[in-house]
Amino acid sequence: MRSPDALSPRQVVKAGLCVGCGGCAAQGRDAGAHLRFDRFGRLRPDGPREWVRTASSSLARTCPSSPAARDEDALALDLYPTARHLDGHIGRFEAAYVGAAAEGDFRALGSSGGMVTWTAAELMRRGLVDGVAHVKPAPAPRGEAPFFAYGISRSQAELKAGAKSRYYPIEMSGVLDEIRRVPGRYAVVGVPCFIKAVRLLCREDPILRERVAFTLGLFCGHMKSARMVESFAWQLGTQVEAVDAVDFRAKDPGRPANWYTAHLRLTDGSERKQDWWHLADGDWGAGFFQYPACSFCDDVTAETADISFGDAWVEPYASDGRGTNVVVVRSPLLAQIVPEGSAAGRLELQTVDAGFVRETQAAGFRHRREGLSLRLSRRRGLRPRKRVPADAPALTWRRRMVYGLRQAITTWSHRVFWLARVLRRPGLYTRWAKASLAVYQGFAWSQGRIGKLVDRLEGKRA
Ligand SMILES: Cc1cc2nc3c(=O)[nH]c(=O)nc-3n(C[C@H](O)[C@H](O)[C@H](O)COP(=O)(O)OP(=O)(O)OC[C@H]3O[C@@H](n4cnc5c(N)ncnc54)[C@H](O)[C@@H]3O)c2cc1C
Incomplete structure (x- = not known):
């Protein structure tokens, strides 16, 4: 099937390929475009009928799921032409590490080894960025109002308050708008498809290109709908309306890192906790509440990000309850900054190769290689451009x-x-x-x- 030259937000949603990143709405804000939750608790572009239904060549070039958009290989080649390593699973990179932040409380505050927050804070400390766009608890979550949202942090304290992984729908149209309105240099934290969207938008928009100075990627298994929190609330004997705050991975250094514990704080001040294993939908690999578009993703490690971070899901790290990251560095500047942090004892890192990183995400790669190949071979309709053959x-x-x-x-x-x-x-x-x-x-x-x-x-x- 020929790649379409023009796409509408509606076509992408109807094809089950929308990740709800907000890239399209960021371009259509003047026309009243925004994101809203659908009946399944997934974020979807919405706005005037005309905007939702009109196919444009710019969306075909900038939607991360568009078959006409550049793929991760092409983007990474432009971004990191001289990268020292090239791997079929983790892409181009300068260096890879396993370890954690040693300095201060970054590790204790983070879901894994605290390296994302450390790196964002270090970019700020060195004056390389003025703000970091990342996902923080929303001010007043209730019912349909989201628990988390993208916001821009401009201090280390704000960054730390936003630490931790949020397996929850979020979108970037607001922060992209703020980056356009407020001059400065920014870092953006995001899952692979969101970083790809930022990269594609930067190619079209000179203001974003100049201001997005760094991208920090999170490895990703898949995105979850907002219903997962509701389901956890039900199973913990309450209603989502009574939930004030959610921690998807409460940390306990005395227990293995991969024993995730969901933690809900209720409006009456009480708390509910449960290990994911004891929840009906707590097996991550089973795919409960997964966005349909994630079935057609082939980027596990955010291959277009300047640096990306995951969990070291291999022993002995998986059993270390303090949390341990795998880190893949692609930008030459970050390839200097990270070892400097390590040499100064502010990070505890060991160099690893691509095979080690692959091993930490073995299940994710199986799903996004052989599994994706099978799904692509059965797919009808709008076909995303993938680097995996559709050959069952x-x-x-x-x-x-x-x-x-x-x-x-x-x-x-x-x-x-x-x-x-x-x-x-x-x-x-x-x-x-x-x-x-x-x-x-x-x-x-x-x-x-x-x-x-x-x-x-x-x-x-x-
Ligand atoms: C949906 C999702 C799926 C993931 N799947 C995997 C996986 O399969 N394998 C794996 O190894 N790792 C996965 N991760 C990454 C992992 O959960 C950790 O985020 C990562 O290891 C970094 O940990 P840290 O302690 O260094 O980060 P922290 O120091 O805790 O900082 C996390 C940073 O990420 C930001 N953030 C949190 N959630 C989001 C979000 N949804 N979108 C954008 N920014 C966000 C926070 O605001 C904070 O700045 C996933 C993350 C998400 C959000």
Whole structure:
């Protein structure tokens, strides 16, 4: 299928390819464009009918899901032409590390090793940026009002108050507008598709190009809808309206980092906590509440960001409850700043190679390589431009089932939750989620009963 020369926001949404980044609305603010939550708790572009339906060549060039937009390889080649390393999974880079911030309380405040907040603060301390666009708790969350939103921090205290990962819908149109209005140099923190959107917008807009001085990428498994918080509230015996603050990963240095604990603070001052493993939809890999567009993403490590950060999901780091980052550095300037921090004892980092980084994200890469190839081979309609061939790889029956079940959970979690919400029957959703998860884990986990049975059957067939 030929890439369209022009696209409308509606076409992208209808094709299930909108990540709700707000890049389109940032260009259409004068026309009244904005983002709003859809009935499934996902952010979608909205505005006057004319704007939503009019196809434009500029959206075709700047939407991160557009088949006509430059892909991550092309963008990274322009940005980092002399990068020392090139890897088929993590892209171009100068150096990679495993470790954490050693200085102050960055590590304790961060979801992982605190390296994102440390790096943003260091760029500010050195006078390289005036502000950092990142995701912070929203002032007064209630019901449909979001718990988190992008904002610009201009001090270390503000940056620290915004530390931690938010598995929640957020969008950038407001901060991009502020960057355009208020002169200065900025860093933008974001998941891979958001950073790609910023890069594409910078190519079109000289003001953004001049002012966005650094991009800090977060590795990403997928984006979640706002319903995940509601579901956690239900399962912890309350309603989302009673929730005042959410911490998706409460830290406990005494427990393994990969035992995520959800923590809700309620308006009456009380607290509710639960490990993700004990929640019906708490298995990240099962894909509950995932944005549909994330099924067609092939960038795990934010390949167009100047520096990107993930969790070191390999031992011994995964068991270290203090949290440990993997860091991929692409900008030559950051390739100086990070080792200087390390030499001064402000960071505790060890150099690693691309293979180590890949290993920390093994499940994510499987899903975005062989899984994506399978999904692309079945896709009809608007086809995003991917670096993965759509050739339905030779997969075992069990792997196909895992990808199929994950896709079904992604699709149906939105719908079943919506129904349970309308009927005010949380149990409808939680029972469905538990049953779906049991089947999924049966196939995904080789030690499970279903897994063993399928292995035996496949062994006989081979
Ligand atoms: C949706 C999502 C999916 C992720 N998936 C993976 C994964 O599969 N594998 C992996 O290794 N890591 C993943 N991460 C990254 C991981 O959760 C940590 O954010 C990362 O390791 C940095 O930790 P830190 O302690 O250095 O960051 P911190 O010092 O805690 O700082 C985090 C910074 O990120 C900003 N931020 C938080 N949430 C968002 C958001 N949604 N969008 C933009 N900025 C945000 C905060 O404002 C803060 O500035 C994901 C993050 C998100 C938001």
